[in-house]
Amino acid sequence: MEMLAAMYYAPMDIRLEERPVPFPGPGEVLLEVAAATTCGTDVKSYRRGHPLLFQHPPSGFGHEVSGVVASTGAGVTRCAEGDAVVVANSAPCLRCYYCQRQRYSLCEQLLFLNGAYAEYLLVPEPIVRQNLYKLASSTSFIAAALTEPLACALHGVDACSIMPGDTVIILGSGPLGLLLAALASLQGARVIMTGHGVERLALARTYGAQGVLDVSGFSLEDQRDRLLAETDSRRGADIVIEAIGTPETWTLATQVVRPGGLVNFFGGCPAGTSVNLATHPLHYGELTLTGVFHHTPAYFAQALDLIQGKHIDVEALITARLPLAKALEALQLLLQKRGVKYALIPPAFQQQLLPPVSHQ
Numbered sequence: 001m002e003m004l005a006a007m008y009y010a011p012m013d014i015r016l017e018e019r020p021v022p023f024p025g026p027g028e029v030l031l032e033v034a035a036a037t038t039c040g041t042d043v044k045s046y047r048r049g050h051p052l053l054f055q056h057p058p059s060g061f062g063h064e065v066s067g068v069v070a071s072t073g074a075g076v077t078r079c080a081e082g083d084a085v086v087v088a089n090s091a092p093c094l095r096c097y098y099c100q101r102q103r104y105s106l107c108e109q110l111l112f113l114n115g116a117y118a119e120y121l122l123v124p125e126p127i128v129r130q131n132l133y134k135l136a137s138s139t140s141f142i143a144a145a146l147t148e149p150l151a152c153a154l155h156g157v158d159a160c161s162i163m164p165g166d167t168v169i170i171l172g173s174g175p176l177g178l179l180l181a182a183l184a185s186l187q188g189a190r191v192i193m194t195g196h197g198v199e200r201l202a203l204a205r206t207y208g209a210q211g212v213l214d215v216s217g218f219s220l221e222d223q224r225d226r227l228l229a230e231t232d233s234r235r236g237a238d239i240v241i242e243a244i245g246t247p248e249t250w251t252l253a254t255q256v257v258r259p260g261g262l263v264n265f266f267g268g269c270p271a272g273t274s275v276n277l278a279t280h281p282l283h284y285g286e287l288t289l290t291g292v293f294h295h296t297p298a299y300f301a302q303a304l305d306l307i308q309g310k311h312i313d314v315e316a317l318i319t320a321r322l323p324l325a326k327a328l329e330a331l332q333l334l335l336q337k338r339g340v341k342y343a344l345i346p347p348a349f350q351q352q353l354l355p356p357v358s359h360q
């Protein structure tokens with residue numbers, strides 16, 4: 001049997017191909033993909049490759065996914081053929097130095113799963129065991145596919161210890177910035193966001209941001225001034241979350257936090273970059289600086305609970321639903337900064353999930 005699958009060959013070279021449908025070995029699950037959602041990491045990987053994810057191309061592509069169990073390997077008890085499920089894109093080894101200390105996102109052998117932009121996806125045993133969940137019948141496949149980014153955002157806000165009434169500045173209004181805003185406002189924070197583009201900034205308000213600054217064309221100094229002006233007595237925010245991933249905005253983050261506040265470097269910068277920070281505010285201002293990467297099985301489970309309990313309307317992030325065959329067009333649109341996220345729907349689910357207008 002053959003299936004349609006997007007394969008990564010090199011930066012800017014992803015091909016839609018016919019590939020053999022994999023067969024599940026012991027402990028594995030073959031997932032028939034219902035929805036795969038695009039992610040900023042996908043766009044970055046398409047543009048410049050990824051040091052961890054695509055070491056042996058050609059390789060499957062895409063990592064936010066939900067679907068129906070097509071078949072199971074020997075010994076699988078968590079699910080059965082026909083179940084609607086969501087899977088995470090990784091699983092920790094549970095044995096290494098970091099896993100023993102419950103720092104699962106730092107696992108030395110974190111297993112990554114790619115290949116969501118396809119009709120079928122083979123889910124490895126460690127992910128089946130730790131990070132596969134059946135969906136409630138009221139949960140949509142598209143919302144379920146967004147469990148992964150929401151889990152990353154949960155990890156991000158958890159590192160901030162937000163208190164009700166805190167002012168939280170979020171730099172960047174990409175999908176993760178928007179989810180961080182939603183979670184921070186759920187925790188009672190007053191959220192101020194920066195970003196570009198009417199569409200994203202309107203979404204920022206939908207997700208609870210009270211101050212929304214369009215920083216298109218503003219210098220970093222102007223951004224700093226305008227952000228400080230949004231805080232009480234220009235003191236700076238209690239918490240600043242950087243969700244862009246450039247050294248310049250990492251530096252900016254440290255300039256708009258109040259003394260005693262916390263800066264969360266959530267956005268990963270290109271490898272080999274560094275920042276130069278003023279020492280005095282760090283020392284005399286007693287700042288806390290922290291980095292956050294990826295998610296853990298516990299955050300994945302918690303994110304799914306939030307989605308299934310309808311506490312966050314994650315589907316509002318989806319700009320459009322497109323047939324899987326248009327995966328490359330979706331990546332091109334995102335490279336041109338058009339849209340926030342797209343949901344890719346394989347042929348078998350198009351009648352159920354694609355609005356009629358997309359068939360034109």
Ligand SMILES: [Zn+2]
Pocket residue numbers: 039040041063064148149
């Ligand atoms: Zn993602």
Ligand SMILES: [Zn+2]
Pocket residue numbers: 092093094095096097098099106107108109110
């Ligand atoms: Zn480990």
